[in-house]
Amino acid sequence: MNSRQPASEQLVIGGDIESESKLRLGELQNHLGYFLRRLQVWVFQDFIATLSSANLRPAQYSVLLVIAANPGQSQSAIGRTLNIERARLARMLHELEAHGWISRRPSGKDARSYALALTAEGKKALAKIVSLAQEHEAHVSEFVGEDRRLKLIELLRQFG
């Protein structure tokens, strides 16, 4: 897709800040949702670009991390945590399993559900993925400013 560019031009990825004249936003200025969405799109696009070699989307990344932090849990528990609908999560997990990154063993306690965990291969892959994700987060810090990034996380963390 879009090949890598020098760092100085990378800001154009999602936000496109100063390139051309933008119009007045009117009432939109008063809506938190608009600003949230705007930055979120930029961040996700950078995530996808930075992790393009791993071919991993943000939702998949979040699932891998939550499985890693909570081995043995069921699909429904993962879905509840990340607000992913169970049908969608089922399909996503099938992909991750096909990649050889997660295992789904029958749960001892509930015969309907599986105990999810990373495979050895999954852990190895995740190590590289996390390092790419940290690189992405450094881009975010560069774009937003580290102080502002921390303030935002603190403000946003508090509601689930």
Next chain:
Amino acid sequence: MNSRQPASEQLVIGGDIESESKLRLGELQNHLGYFLRRLQVWVFQDFIATLSSANLRPAQYSVLLVIAANPGQSQSAIGRTLNIERARLARMLHELEAHGWISRRPSGKDARSYALALTAEGKKALAKIVSLAQEHEAHVSEFVGEDRRLKLIELLRQFG
């Protein structure tokens, strides 16, 4: 106040709608994108629900507002401002035109483009829509806290 609990033992992060047990987030805690996305989804869902009687999605709302604030502008100018791809915007505008809310008259200056504006009917509809959107924003304020909402807008406004 950020040290409510040890870094590793982070459990229930505030109630979503039904506070079921949620798992640990692991590395995800360090990613601004995750938190941005989480709140943005909540906000957009409330927007859609609150404006369900108008049957208007956030993107359409933003287009109406920017047209209202900049009458006579072209599709490409609107799209540039809101980061909406021109193919997608074209289809959206056809819908809004079919609703009778916007007019597209040939631009005097450039025969390729249209001068967009709200119709009288569109302005009337927008008045009601804006009042619903303010109701939505009040929900956001209630959920997030008005102080935090203002802080967030101020922090987020600066890039875009």
Next chain:
DNA sequence: GAAAGAATGTTGTCATTGACAACAATATTC
């Protein structure tokens, strides 16, 4: 001022996503 290139708006198509319904198997509740 003609040719080459860029921009505008349009339509077609594809992949991803979110939402919801139906289903089989198993748990839970009464």
Next chain:
DNA sequence: GAATATTGTTGTCAATGACAACATTCTTTC
């Protein structure tokens, strides 16, 4: 034990983002 709920699965639909191709109309370059 019967009714009900939950878990995971598959099917389907609508909305979205992305991209390519196209006709029309500027704009640039020579």
